[in-house]
Structures are given as C-alpha cells and as structure tokens.
Amino acid sequence: MSDPGASHDAHHRSPNQELGMVLFIIYFALYAGFIAITVYDYKLLGKELFGGINLAIGYGMGLIIAAVALAILYAWLAKPDPVEPNEAAEI
Amino acid sequence: MTIAIFLFFVFFTLGLSWWLGKRAKTASGYFAAHGQVGWFVNGIAFAGDYLSAASFLGICGLIAFYGYDGFLYSIGFLAGWVVALFVIAEPIKKLGKFTFADALSAKFGNSRGITLAAAISTLVISIFYLIPQMVGAGSLIKPLLGLPEVLLGPYDVAGMKLSLTGHALGVIGVGGIVILIVVTAGMVSTTWVQFIKGSMLVVFCAVLVVAILARGVPTVAGPQEATLKQLTGRTDQQSDEKMVVSDVKLNRLLYGDTPADKPSAALGPAEFIKKLGDTTIVRSLPATQPNGPSIVLRDGATVGMMATPGDELLLPGGYFKGIRSEKLVDRLDFVSLMLALFCGTAALPHILIRYYTVKDSASARKSTVVGIIAIGFFYVLTLYIGLGAMVSGNIDPKDSNMSAPLLAQTFGQLPFAIISAIAFTTVLGTVSGLILAASGAIAHDLIETVFGHQASDHAKVNSAKWAAAGVGVIAVVLGILFKSFNASFLVGWAFNIAASANLPAIVMLLFWGGTTRQGIVASILVGLISSLTWLLLTKEAFVNIYGYTGHLGIAPFSQPGLVTIPLAFITLVVVSLMTRPRWVLRGLTG
Numbered sequence: 001m002s003d004p005g006a007s008h009d010a011h012h013r014s015p016n017q018e019l020g021m022v023l024f025i026i027y028f029a030l031y032a033g034f035i036a037i038t039v040y041d042y043k044l045l046g047k048e049l050f051g052g053i054n055l056a057i058g059y060g061m062g063l064i065i066a067a068v069a070l071a072i073l074y075a076w077l078a079k080p081d082p083v084e085p086n087e088a089a090e091i
Numbered sequence: 092m093t094i095a096i097f098l099f100f101v102f103f104t105l106g107l108s109w110w111l112g113k114r115a116k117t118a119s120g121y122f123a124a125h126g127q128v129g130w131f132v133n134g135i136a137f138a139g140d141y142l143s144a145a146s147f148l149g150i151c152g153l154i155a156f157y158g159y160d161g162f163l164y165s166i167g168f169l170a171g172w173v174v175a176l177f178v179i180a181e182p183i184k185k186l187g188k189f190t191f192a193d194a195l196s197a198k199f200g201n202s203r204g205i206t207l208a209a210a211i212s213t214l215v216i217s218i219f220y221l222i223p224q225m226v227g228a229g230s231l232i233k234p235l236l237g238l239p240e241v242l243l244g245p246y247d248v249a250g251m252k253l254s255l256t257g258h259a260l261g262v263i264g265v266g267g268i269v270i271l272i273v274v275t276a277g278m279v280s281t282t283w284v285q286f287i288k289g290s291m292l293v294v295f296c297a298v299l300v301v302a303i304l305a306r307g308v309p310t311v312a313g314p315q316e317a318t319l320k321q322l323t324g325r326t327d328q329q330s331d332e333k334m335v336v337s338d339v340k341l342n343r344l345l346y347g348d349t350p351a352d353k354p355s356a357a358l359g360p361a362e363f364i365k366k367l368g369d370t371t372i373v374r375s376l377p378a379t380q381p382n383g384p385s386i387v388l389r390d391g392a393t394v395g396m397m398a399t400p401g402d403e404l405l406l407p408g409g410y411f412k413g414i415r416s417e418k419l420v421d422r423l424d425f426v427s428l429m430l431a432l433f434c435g436t437a438a439l440p441h442i443l444i445r446y447y448t449v450k451d452s453a454s455a456r457k458s459t460v461v462g463i464i465a466i467g468f469f470y471v472l473t474l475y476i477g478l479g480a481m482v483s484g485n486i487d488p489k490d491s492n493m494s495a496p497l498l499a500q501t502f503g504q505l506p507f508a509i510i511s512a513i514a515f516t517t518v519l520g521t522v523s524g525l526i527l528a529a530s531g532a533i534a535h536d537l538i539e540t541v542f543g544h545q546a547s548d549h550a551k552v553n554s555a556k557w558a559a560a561g562v563g564v565i566a567v568v569l570g571i572l573f574k575s576f577n578a579s580f581l582v583g584w585a586f587n588i589a590a591s592a593n594l595p596a597i598v599m600l601l602f603w604g605g606t607t608r609q610g611i612v613a614s615i616l617v618g619l620i621s622s623l624t625w626l627l628l629t630k631e632a633f634v635n636i637y638g639y640t641g642h643l644g645i646a647p648f649s650q651p652g653l654v655t656i657p658l659a660f661i662t663l664v665v666v667s668l669m670t671r672p673r674w675v676l677r678g679l680t681g
Contacts, residue, residue: 014181016181016456016647017181017182020177020178020181021177021178023173023177024173024174024177024178026172027173027177030432031170031173031429033434034430035425035426036423038407038414039414039422039425039426041308042406042407042408042414043406044120044417045406045407046402046405046406050361051361051362052361052362052364052365052366052368052369052397053361053364053401054368054405054406056159056405056406056407057159057162057364057405057474058168058656060159060162060163060166060474061167061471061474062167063170064165064166064467064470064471065170066170066466067170067173067463067467068170068463068464068467068468070177071172071173071176071459071460071463071464072174072175072460073458074177074460074493075457075460077171078456079451080453
C-alpha cells in the first residue's frame with residue numbers, strides 16, 4: 001500500500017529526463033562560466049573576439065544561440081512517450 | 092493616425108476575445124482551453140506570454156540608458172527556459188490539471204496543505220509580476236495619447252496630495268481591458284491574444300532592427316566637440332567622432348534641430364556593434380552626478396549628461412554597479428539576480444499553466460522548443476533595439492521604459508503607432524495570463540480544493556471571473572504606486588520570489604523520492620516569506636516605496652535568490668527527513 005506522505009513512486013527516470021539532465025548540465029556550465037567571468041574579471045569581457053565584437057557580446061549571444069541549439073537537439077533526440085496517461089484526469 | 096491604429100489593436104483584441112469566449116463555458120475550457128491547443132500555437136503563445144513589458148520596454152530601456160547590462164536580463168530570461176524544457180515541461184504536464192498546485196499535490200492524494208501554499212505563492216508572484224506590466228502600460232499610454240503629466244488635481248485629501256496623472260490613466264485603461272478579456276473568455280482567448288501578440292512582436296521588432304542597421308550610427312562632429320568638452324570637462328582621445336544622444340528637446344537646446352549631422356552608411360550586425368564601440372556616446376540620464384554636467388529640460392526637470400566611450404558601454408557594470416565594485420557583497424547581488432532569472436522562469440505560475448493547454452507531454456516539449464526559438468530570436472533583437480534607441484537622439488531621460496517606442500518614432504509616426512500598439516498588446520497578453528493564473532489559484536485551488544466548496548462548472552467559472560476582476564483591480568492600484576521603477580527591475584523581483592518559493596518544491600518532487608508533503612509546504616512558505624521579506628528590506632524598497640531618500644536598506648543586497656533559493660531547498664530536505672513515514676525509516680535502518 002502506498003503512503004500518501006511521500007512521493008516514492010515518482011522517480012523512475014525516463015530516457016527523456018536523462019537526456020534533459022545532460023543538456024541542462026552542459027548549459028548550466030556555460031551560464032555559470034559567463035557569470036564567473038563577469039564577477040571575477042569583467043574587463044576580460046572587453047577582449048575583442050572578432051570583427052570588433054567583444055567577449056561580452058560574443059558570450060552573451062553565444063548563450064542565447066546555445067539555448068536554442070540545445071532545445072532543437074533535445075526535440076530531435078527525445079523519444080516519444082510509450083503511453084500518455086493523463087494522470088490529471090484521475091485527480 | 093497613431094490613436095486610430097492603437098484603437099484598432101485594442102478593439103481587434105477585444106472582439107477576438109469576445110468571439111472566442113463563446114467557446115469556453117466549462118472550467119476545462121476557461122482554465123486550460125480544453126487542453127486542445129496545438130503545440131506550435133502554444134509555443135508562440137509561450138513567447139507572447141513571456142515577452143512582457145519587462146522584456147520589450149524594460150530591457151530595451153535599460154540598454155538604451157546603461158548599455159550592456161540590459162542585455163544581461165535577455166541572457167538570464169532565456170536561460171530560464173532551459174530549466175523549463177529540460178527539467179520541468181514533460182513531468183509537470185503529466186502531473187497537473189489546471190494549475191501548478193495540482194501538479195505538486197497530485198502525488199500526495201491532492202493535499203490541501205500543498206494546494207493552499209501553492210495558491211498563496213501563485214497569487215503573490217502573479218501580483219508582483221503584474222506590477223511592472225502595469226507600470227509599462229502607464230508609460231506607454233501617456234505619450235501615445237498625448238496626455239499631460241497631471242490630468243486632474245492635485246487634491247488635498249487628509250494631508251495627502253492626490254492627483255490623476257496620465258500614467259495612472261494608462262494603468263487604469265490597461266487594467267480595464269485585460270479584466271474584460273479574461274472575464275469574457277479565459278484561456279482560449281488569452282492563448283490567441285498571446286499567439287497574435289507574440290508573432291507581431293517578433294516580426295515587427297525584426298523589421299525595426301533592419302531599419303536600425305540600415306540607418307547605421309549617425310554621429311555629430313566639429314562644433315559639437317567643443318560642447319562635449321564643456322559638458323564633460325575632458326576630451327576623449329579614443330575616437331575621432333563624437334556622438335550626441337539625448338532627448339529631442341535636449342538636442343534642440345544644444346545643437347539645433349538635428350540630433351546628428353553626419354549620417355552613416357548601412358551597417359551589418361557586427362559592424363553596428365563595432366561602430367558603437369569606437370564612438371564616444373553622450374547620454375542624458377535621469378539622475379545628475381554630483382558636480383557633473385546637467386541641463387534643465389523645458390518642463391523644468393534636470394537631467395545629467397555623461398560622455399562615455401562606447402566600448403565601455405558594451406561591458407557589464409553600467410547599471411549593476413556591483414559588478415565593478417571591490418566589495419564581494421556588491422558582486423553577489425549580480426550573481427543572485429542571474430541565479431533567480433535562471434531558476435525563476437520554470438516556476439512562474441502563468442508559464443506553468445500553459446502546459447495544461449496542450450494534449451500531452453510531447454506537445455508540451457515541442458511547444459517549449461518553439462517558444463525558446465521565438466524568445467531567443469527576440470532577445471537577440473533587444474540588443475540592437477536598445478543600442479539603436481541609445482543613439483537615436485530621441486530618448487526621454489525621465490522614463491527608460493519609453494526608449495523602444497521613441498526609437499520607432501524616429502522612423503516616422505506610423506512605426507511609432509505600430510510599435511506602441513504592439514507594446515500595448517504585449518502588456519495585454521502577459522497581464523491576461525497572469526490574471527488567469529491568479530484567478531485559477533483562487534477559484535480552483537483555494538475555493539474548491541482547500542475550502543472544499545464543490546460547485547458546478549458554471550459557478551466555478553463565475554467565481555474565477557470575479558477573482559480575475561479583483562486581482563486586476565489590485566494590479567492597477569500597485570501599478571500606479573510603483574510608477575518610478577524600471578519594468579525589468581521589478582520583474583527581477585518576481586523571478587526571485589518564484590525561484591525561491593516554487594522551484595525547490597517542483598524540482599525535489601520530481602527528483603528526490605524522500606520528498607514529503609510537509610517538506611513541500613514548508614519549502615514553499617519559507618521561500619515565499621524569506622524572499623518577500625528580503626525584497627521589502629532592500630534599499631530600492633526604502634527609497635522608492637517608503638520614500639526614505641538616501642536610505643541604504645537593511646538587506647545586504649537587492650536580489651535575495653542567492654540566499655533564499657538554497658534556504659528553500661534545505662528547508663524541504665530537513666522537513667522531509669523529519670516527517671518521513673515510519674516504514675521508510677525502518678527500511679533505511681535495515
């Protein structure tokens with residue numbers, strides 16, 4: 001008999017959750033790197049990357065592009081759910 | 092013509108709302124559009140829901156006034172969607188029905204305690220998020236309709252000076268229209284309003300950026316350099332061109348009728364950034380520096396003048412001064428904001444309820460991807476719109492929120508009317524979603540689940556409509572009171588509360604088997620109360636809300652997320668361990 005006090009049945013990871021977690025960690029590392037540079041040496045962000053674009057603009061744009069690229073990758077790799085029980089309907 | 096276009100947008104939106112409202116008579120229709128919205132429409136509606144006044148008016152305004160720092164919000168706002176897609180989207184769809192409280196309590200047999208805590212959190216976050224939308228609306232309407240600063244009054248009421256301002260009228264107007272939209276139709280019309288608004292916002296902003304790049308970076312040269320020296324007391328040796336950027340009235344005072352006398356050739360996206368970096372930019376800012384150059388506008392307001400090398404404006408730290416501070420605590424403020432933006436998106440009630448408008452978790456995933464693409468593209472555009480506004484020669488130094496519409500005005504009255512009307516629908520779309528989330532928390536979570544008042548579908552929808560009207564009125568009052576805040580800054584506060592109150596509960600429910608209902612309730616309440624208390628003790632609250640000019644506040648820095656998000660996680664773990672069922676403990680001890 002399940003105990004309503006704890007959520008023990010909710011934690012079987014689906015392949016999509018595993019994939020999502022990997023992509024999340026990759027993006028978080030990129031994001032944290034940006035914050036770390038900004039906090040510890042913001043002048044480093046003034047270094048020119050190419051064609052007059054500094055690291056601040058390049059990294060910031062890069063984070064936006066990375067989010068879009070990882071989202072598309074996730075949509076491409078994600079597996080369809082075997083069953084789609086709408087648990088909400090049972091509430 | 093400006094007013095005609097504006098009114099067309101408003102009546103079109105209202106007409107659409109009324110027509111679609113005829114199809115949403117049940118609670119499922121009102122709260123979740125019957126769960127039958129297509130994933131592409133839902134994805135663009137995500138963009139329409141999320142790209143609020145803070146994103147459009149606030150970010151562009153911050154970039155126009157302070158440079159790169161506004162773009163930090165763009166980065167953080169989009170990063171939050173990564174959490175939404177990779178961590179939250181599919182499970183939250185599987186667990187919930189109408190509101191995020193459904194999802195949290197589903198695993199515990201519909202816990203009333205969780206529902207109550209989640210409903211309170213939803214209401215507080217929605218109201219905090221509503222304030223900047225209303226502030227942005229007030230900023231827009233005043234110049235759009237040509238309203239004077241003070242319409243009626245001031246009246247002396249019990250020692251207080253009260254008056255009806257143009258800003259207040261704008262806030263009241265938006266509040267009234269949004270209440271009409273939500274009351275007439277609920278999620279069905281809100282979805283379509285958000286879809287149309289999201290599409291138009293992205294498309295017209297792209298057109299605006301093309302126009303900005305085609306115009307390039309006009310500069311002033313020659314005699315203006317002398318004026319620049321007079322204003323700043325120095326000559327910048329880093330560039331041979333000087334740019335003057337300021338209010339149109341200001342330019343007339345200083346330089347005659349033309350804000351720039353040296354037109355530029357069309358520039359590519361990278362060239363535009365490079366050109367700005369190579370130029371000295373003179374900005375007029377709302378506050379004057381001690382002993383710094385300043386000028387008095389025709390309406391009597393004093394604004395400061397500041398000449399800054401462009402490459403410095405393309406670095407962080409112009410607005411978030413803490414980034415360049417030697418003190419660690421000042422820099423932590425910035426870290427805290429970026430953490431809150433990262434964690435907050437996936438915990439915003441008005442975003443979470445969109446997951447219940449699609450039929451399954453695959454649609455939830457696909458619509459989030461579409462949303463990220465649209466929102467990401469838009470945030471790239473904000474950098475160019477903000478920088479374009481900075482060098483447009485048409486900035487209101489007293490209101491950063493008006494920078495994007497005033498930039499459009501430099502291309503003619505038609506673009507100004509279109510961009511203003513889109514900005515207005517931007518406010519409508521987001522406010523509709525927020526009020527709907529709040530009304531769901533009241534009618535579905537509080538009245539039905541917590542208080543156990545089982546009503547017919549029709550009665551439930553009616554109570555949600557009354558709740559929507561009540562929340563709308565509160566938002567109007569607060570929107571008038573918070574007039575002096577930048578919209579993005581206020582939204583940052585809402586993200587802090589959402590990230591502290593909701594995210595730890597959602598994440599731990601999904602990823603830790605030891606989570607108990609008591610742990611979730613404690614986590615939500617601790618996150619909510621601690622972040623709210625912190626915000627009300629900040630310097631900004633003391634100065635702008637309580638009126639203590641120069642007060643440094645009690646909280647060590649403005650953004651609480653760095654402290655309150657971990658606090659909520661720890662609370663959940665500790666309380667869950669303390670309230671673990673006995674059979675689990677027996678199993679653990681062998």
